Amino acid sequence: MTKxxxxxxxxxxxxxxxxxxxxxxxxxxxxxxxxxxxIPGIISLFMQGLNLGIxxxxxxxxxxxxxxxxxxxxxxxxxxSVGLEGSTVQLSNNxxxxxxxxxxxxxSKRSELLNALGTQVGEYDKASLKEDKxxxxxxxxxxxxxxxxxxxxxxxxxxxxxxxFQFVFAVSAILALLHDVFVVVGIFSLFQWEIxxxxxxxxxTIVGYSINDTVIIFDRIRENEPKMKRSDSYEDMVDKSIWQxxxxxxNTVVTVLIALLALFxxxxxxTRMFTLxxxxxxxxxxxxxxxxxxxxxxxxxxxxxxxxxxxxxxVRA
Amino acid sequence: xxxxxxxxxxxxxLLVAAAVGLSxxxxxxxxxxxxxxxDLRGGVHLVLQAEQDKDGxxxxxxxxxxxxxxxxNRVNDLGVSEPIVQADYNKERIIVDxxxxxxxxxxxxxxxxxxxxxxxxxxxxxxxxxxxxxxxxAGQSQSQQGYVVNLTFxxxxxxxxxxxxxxxxxxxxxxxxxxxxxxxxxxxxxILNGQAEITGYSxxxxxxxxxxxxxxxxxxxxxxxxxxxxxxASLGVDSLNKSIHAGIYxxxxxxxxxxxxxxLPGVVADFSLIVYALIVLWAFWGFRVVLTLPGIAGFxxxxxxxxxxxxxxxxxxxxxxxxxKSIRAGVESGFxxxxxxxxxxxxxxxxxxxxxxxxxxxSVKGFALTxxxxxxxxxxxxxxxxRQVLRWTVGINPKMKTFWxxxxxxx
Numbered sequence: 001m002t003k004x005x006x007x008x009x010x011x012x013x014x015x016x017x018x019x020x021x022x023x024x025x026x027x028x029x030x031x032x033x034x035x036x037x038x039i040p041g042i043i044s045l046f047m048q049g050l051n052l053g054i055x056x057x058x059x060x061x062x063x064x065x066x067x068x069x070x071x072x073x074x075x076x077x078x079x080x081s082v083g084l085e086g087s088t089v090q091l092s093n094n095x096x097x098x099x100x101x102x103x104x105x106x107x108s109k110r111s112e113l114l115n116a117l118g119t120q121v122g123e124y125d126k127a128s129l130k131e132d133k134x135x136x137x138x139x140x141x142x143x144x145x146x147x148x149x150x151x152x153x154x155x156x157x158x159x160x161x162x163x164x165f166q167f168v169f170a171v172s173a174i175l176a177l178l179h180d181v182f183v184v185v186g187i188f189s190l191f192q193w194e195i196x197x198x199x200x201x202x203x204x205t206i207v208g209y210s211i212n213d214t215v216i217i218f219d220r221i222r223e224n225e226p227k228m229k230r231s232d233s234y235e236d237m238v239d240k241s242i243w244q245x246x247x248x249x250x251n252t253v254v255t256v257l258i259a260l261l262a263l264f265x266x267x268x269x270x271t272r273m274f275t276l277x278x279x280x281x282x283x284x285x286x287x288x289x290x291x292x293x294x295x296x297x298x299x300x301x302x303x304x305x306x307x308x309x310x311x312x313x314x315v316r317a
Numbered sequence: 318x319x320x321x322x323x324x325x326x327x328x329x330x331l332l333v334a335a336a337v338g339l340s341x342x343x344x345x346x347x348x349x350x351x352x353x354x355x356d357l358r359g360g361v362h363l364v365l366q367a368e369q370d371k372d373g374x375x376x377x378x379x380x381x382x383x384x385x386x387x388x389x390n391r392v393n394d395l396g397v398s399e400p401i402v403q404a405d406y407n408k409e410r411i412i413v414d415x416x417x418x419x420x421x422x423x424x425x426x427x428x429x430x431x432x433x434x435x436x437x438x439x440x441x442x443x444x445x446x447x448x449x450x451x452x453x454x455a456g457q458s459q460s461q462q463g464y465v466v467n468l469t470f471x472x473x474x475x476x477x478x479x480x481x482x483x484x485x486x487x488x489x490x491x492x493x494x495x496x497x498x499x500x501x502x503x504x505x506x507x508i509l510n511g512q513a514e515i516t517g518y519s520x521x522x523x524x525x526x527x528x529x530x531x532x533x534x535x536x537x538x539x540x541x542x543x544x545x546x547x548x549x550a551s552l553g554v555d556s557l558n559k560s561i562h563a564g565i566y567x568x569x570x571x572x573x574x575x576x577x578x579x580x581l582p583g584v585v586a587d588f589s590l591i592v593y594a595l596i597v598l599w600a601f602w603g604f605r606v607v608l609t610l611p612g613i614a615g616f617x618x619x620x621x622x623x624x625x626x627x628x629x630x631x632x633x634x635x636x637x638x639x640x641x642k643s644i645r646a647g648v649e650s651g652f653x654x655x656x657x658x659x660x661x662x663x664x665x666x667x668x669x670x671x672x673x674x675x676x677x678x679x680s681v682k683g684f685a686l687t688x689x690x691x692x693x694x695x696x697x698x699x700x701x702x703x704r705q706v707l708r709w710t711v712g713i714n715p716k717m718k719t720f721w722x723x724x725x726x727x728x
Contacts, residue, residue, distance in 0.1 A: 007636075008636065008640060063552075107425065107542065125549070126422075126549060127359070127549045127550045128551045128552040128555075129547065129552070130548050130549060131548075132547075133544060133546075135364075135366070135542075138543055138544050142678065146677070146681065149672055149681075153668065153672035153673065156668045157665050157668055160668055161661075161665065164661050165661075198610075198611055200681060201611050201684045204669065204677075204684075205615075205618055205684070208618070209618065209621075212662040213662075215661050216659075219657070220658075244636070248628050248629050248632045251574075251578065252621070252628050255571050255621060255625075255628075256618075258567055258574065259570075259571065259620065259621055260567075262563045262564075262566045263560070263617065265563070266559055267563040268555065271556075275614075278614070
């Protein structure tokens with residue numbers, strides 16, 4: 001290409017960023033921070049599990065908006081009167097909206113309940129009724145399908161990244177991805193936020209985002225690796241690559257977070273948990289791309305035999 | 318050169334503006350526009366599970382087909398626009414999507430009643446029931462022109478049918494599915510052997526359609542509701558409005574961010590994003606993608622990736638300029654290099670999206686589809702559009718200050 005100039009040196013890259021610090025050297029800190037979030041999450045998963053919604057456990061969920069404020073006891077008593085003692089009721093919106101969770105109801109039982117609610121509690125708006133019924137077998141099927149899909153997707157991604165980069169890159173990327181999944185699932189378990197069908201979609205999106213973000217940085221490492229001189233350390237090269245892509249990493253995560261935040265605040269109740277999972281996941285995805293994926297790569301590279309610099313592994317630049 | 322580029326760009330801006338103006342109406346048209354899912358306009362989604370009857374006979378593919386035919390028939394009676402009825406043979410299920418149905422309760426009521434085939438005399442008395450019918454097949458008439466439905470009765474049915482046809486000679490027998498009259502043939506001769514022929518169909522399809530429904534009358538499977546998702550109409554509209562609201566705000570933020578941070582290329586990016594969104598929406602329209610809430614989320618994520626693509630290009634261009642290249646050379650090599658970067662990232666995500674589409678169900682599928690389309694369009698827009706506009710923009714004045722690319726002079 002042009003003869004003037006040269007690609008930036010490590011020193012130049014450092015000078016370009018006013019907040020520069022050596023990310024790779026501090027990698028044990030980053031691992032520690034991640035473990036600090038993931039370990040409580042995993043403990044929580046074992047101790048209290050996840051707050052699974054009816055999408056997984058099976059059941060009926062009714063979301064009714066009454067024409068005037070109602071009381072918790074009126075709704076509960078009505079449920080009891082039709083023989084649905086084990087149900088839960090959650091009031092919101094100045095006590096006009098009731099979220100009722102019961103076992104999976106047959107159509108006749110459902111009509112009985114709705115009629116009883118209409119007469120004993122108060123008139124409700126039919127046009128804003130939301131109802132979900134999931135048979136017990138369906139929920140398990142959904143989870144099984146999603147896990148199955150995720151494993152297949154990870155397998156495919158490992159193959160692709162190995163083909164385009166190296167196997168080590170693929171392993172690091174997948175570990176970073178699992179990191180993000182565990183962060184999100186762990187936090188949802190810790191706070192016992194309810195998990196519905198869209199959670200699966202959210203986790204899978206996070207997987208997509210995390211991989212996308214990691215691959216961008218790996219691409220720079222792939223580009224810089226063959227240019228290493230004998231005196232350069234792999235750590236410095238990775239650190240340089242991370243900082244060269246730092247502006248992009250930050251700007252991208254900022255724009256995506258803006259979009260998600262708008263959805264979270266303005267997007268209405270039905271997408272709230274979905275966007276919350278995505279917000280946490282995208283943040284974690286951006287973090288793990290910079291602070292985890294590349295650091296795992298460095299750790300693995302250090303442990304396997306010193307690679308002859310560049311050499312055969314230089315996939316096309 | 319200079320003036321030529323300015324003219325090209327102005328024409329392009331006008332063209333895109335016109336395209337946006339002309340696209341709004343056909344895209345959001347309630348009938349021909351992008352179809353909205355039931356979560357956005359109210360409706361009901363049902364998964365009906367076929368269940369074996371007491372004697373435990375296995376459910377066949379034919380049973381599912383029969384059930385599907387009945388359901389389709391009933392759904393069409395409901396007068397819902399674009400109903401979706403799918404059969405899942407492996408899991409022995411029928412999936413029904415009725416978006417925009419005004420009274421979901423009634424729809425469910427109608428769908429869940431079991432179909433019943435009856436033969437009635439002219440006075441409306443039931444003379445024969447579906448159980449007495451063994452089979453109904455469409456075929457070509459042996460004796461005259463046109464197509465027929467051949468009925469085979471069980472031995473008991475044959476006896477009954479023989480009696481009826483002897484009594485009702487010259488009169489009409491009505492064949493009803495629930496309350497709907499399927500056909501009312503005239504009895505010409507007494508039929509004693511249990512083999513009847515209903516004549517007078519002009520096409521084979523017509524005959525086959527009725528034959529399926531008649532066979533269905535003696536359907537052995539009962540259907541139970543395995544999954545039901547019902548959204549009231551006003552709730553759906555509310556969700557749609559909120560999503561659009563959120564979408565507009567996030568777009569404004571993203572546009573401003575790109576403008577302030579990237580200046581001139583930021584303008585190009587914003588312009589590209591408009592074109593990008595337009596192509597994606599037309600793609601949704603073309604593929605009849607039913608837009609649902611998770612689908613919108615997939616779209617938002619793909620916008621994020623399209624913005625990312627622009628960011629990667631401009632960061633790379635900046636680097637190339639800093640490394641001493643002219644703006645024009647910087648744009649060329651920056652774009653090429655960024656493209657290699659982005660291709661790998663996009664393909665990896667696309668692999669995830671395709672896997673989800675193939676293996677996922679329901680909402681996951683909708684999400685994967687919009688994400689997948691978004692990723693492909695993102696690549697397409699960048700190669701065809703962003704690159705060219707960037708070239709033209711740089712071509713206006715190749716000696717323009719690097720400031721306009723967000724590169725400070727001192728580095």
